[in-house]
Amino acid sequence: MASSPSSLSSPRAKPEAATVQDVARLAGVSPATVSRILTGAARVAEDKRRAVEAAIQKLKFRPNLSARGLRSGSTHTIGVLTQELESPYFANAAKGVDQALTGSGYAPIVVPGHWNPEEEIERVALLTARKVDGLIVLGGRMSDAQIAELAQQQPVAVIGRRMSAPGVISFYQDQVEGGRLATEHLIQLGHRRIAHIAGPANQVDAQERKEGFMLAHRQAGLSVDPALIVEGDFMEGGGITAMETLLASGHDFTAVFCANDQSLWGAKLVLHRRGVQVPEALSLVGFDDLSQSKYMTPPVTTVRQHTFAMGQAAAWALLADLGAAPEEPAPVVPAIRLEVRETTTSPPAASRARSARAR
Secondary structure (H helix, E strand, O other), X not given: OOOOXXXXXXXXXXXXXXXXXXXXXXXXXXXXXXXXXXXXXXXXXXXXXXXXXXXXXXXXXXXXXXHHHHHHOOOXXXXXXXXXXXXXXXXXXXXXXXXXXXXXXXXXXXXXXOOOHHHHHHHHHHHHHOOOOXXXXXXXXXXXXXXXXXXXXXXXXXXXXXXXXXXXXXXXXXXXXXXXXXXXXXXXXXXXXXXXXXXXXXXXXXXXXXXXXXHHHHHOOOOOOHHXXXXXXXXXXXXXXXXXXXXXXXXOOOEEEEOOHHHHHHHHHHHHHOOXXXXXXXXEEEEEOOXXXXXXXXOOEEEEOOHHHHHHHHHHHHHHHOOXXXXXXXXXXXXXXXXXXXXXXXXXXXXXHHHHHHO
């Protein structure tokens, strides 16, 4: 028996999506107020904000971001150029950016540049093509002139370099002072033969940390043995190679200032495999204070630079430039400082005697 037309199932009509006007009516505010809350374009009284948020949740409202972007010229995205996605240093800064953007209506788009200036420019062009509203540059090898040119198109915040140009906000921690603090700590413990596993010679922060190493020796009236300075690459593998080179050189040393924590991790692995006790036989100081360092055995003495706070501050500054600054005060980036833990101690007595004779 054939079914009657009335018994045939028919597709249900899809419910119409809620609109800004629907949200405004339910919240008892104007559509303009709803739009301001959605875009973060201006501050709105807290009672109105709560009413709008409740209406959005009840109506399951989803703003049409594409349409809004076409009308306003804004995509509510912030481009973030990092270097290595697996790097704890850059990951920490990116987390700071993400935390500061949470609740702002803006979202980060993160791309790596792999320490390659041509790739960095290519990735930035990709972000610009997506019409990001602002750009955050974490380190890298683009020139200041190239970054200043980018700032003519959108506001730019840079982390890890000092520069002054229209549209550019920079966040920098004193790398020379950090290198000086690390080395001074070892000198005050009594070390006189201090090695340095440097970062790549073509990177400014590596150059400045080495400058701090040299400065601490000059201030203490000590000479530096060039044979005790070995270039690494800021990675664990480079720390392994550099430490093996130092040990194979035959030169005496009782402590090592490593240009970053990752280099120290690699160097420490070599010492572990050779049965060299840290810090009883050899003291180590790192740089960055990556989160893993405080949980190593033993916990690492290192220079803390506040990468998470710099990421927060960079994002906050861009939001302020875009007229969407949060109501909270701007994040404060503390000064660089030494975190003394358990990889440093005074040198063994025999080593102190040899150092005194060498001096």
